[in-house]
Amino acid sequence: MMEHVSTCCMVVVVAEAPNFQNEMRRLLRERVIDTARRLVCTEGWGAVNMSRVAKEVGVSRPVLYKEIGTKQDLAGVVIASELETFLVGVTETVTAEPGDLLAGITAAAEFTLRTAADNTLLKAVLAGRSGADTTLLPTLMTEPEPVLGRATAAFTAILRTRYGLESFSAPELDTRVEAVVRLVLSHLFQPAGSIDRAVAQIALVAAPLFVREQ
Template sequence: MTAEPLHRVYRRELREAALDAARDAVVERGWGAVRISAVATRVGVSRPTLYREFGSREGLGRALVQREAEGFLAAVAEALAAHPGRVGDAVEAALRAVFRQADANPLLAAVLTASHTGADTGLLPHLTTEPDAVLEPARRLVAAWLAGQRPALPVAEADEAADVLVRLTLSHLLQPSPGGDAPAALARLAERLTGGAADAPTG
């Protein structure tokens, strides 16, 4: 096996250290207080080094949300894979995993608390409206899984169902329904959105 070049190792480690520092700063003080220069100082590199890596402060925020989303998507993929052929059960299990992880995630808590108070909404668009960080990766994951479980379902309908489920999940995370059971409700919706096609699921 060929060893990874040292410059790639350094860049990956630098990126992770910068994202860790930015995450800690958001949890401690909110995104509005995060500065590239402060993150660079915390990591022990120059400000231009971080600008080369992330492009801008906005790029740093986007990368931070993307990395956080990867953990959520891994939990979703695991839960979906554990329930082949049972769309409702799989969606409910995946969403319960997401909600548990969200409850224990200090970065998400900091972003949501700031957005509810109106004090700092800088990272919120990466969660809700800009496609690259969360919406599009989540939609692709769910759409591909649905297509495997419901082969008779047209691809466009699988994409639409996935888009609806992802957007409603984010909506419930941002503004929970008091007394409701969002995972169960969205699981029933998933069945209705996809149940008209004959099942011949793949794992």
């Protein structure tokens, strides 16, 4: 009887082990992201290096490289994490809007621009645009991932869920949403004038893109 119980316990432990390992990896990634983000906000991206991050997190460099990759990979991970925070807010903003597609797009754009204006990570990156190490800035502004591609895909899904948009095929909707996202990012990274003016311009451009929506 005791032997049977012991075997059962072993089965339970083995079954739960992968979940434990995944949880440890998740916690490690969170600590790495938080550490890198803090360094960027306080000292700039140039102060971030894999040896320092590993030391502050409390792991070896090989462990950090295995989990994250290179410094450029770390940049992508940090940006992707920040983007997810924005997208949660965008989802809540669009969900709160009535069945008016343009109102939803406008509200999402305004939320993004106003939130970005107070975002410490983004302000730190933009403040260092003339420094010697601006690796994080082109990752944000010009590379298809993690910002443009992920934001477009996520915002497309948000709008499709909230408003249906059955009259648009997937490629048609993707193209229109990407145009809006590109315009929002342009105002975000190269602001000119007030946020109210930027939101009005985005609404003006977005309106004819979705005229087939009933």
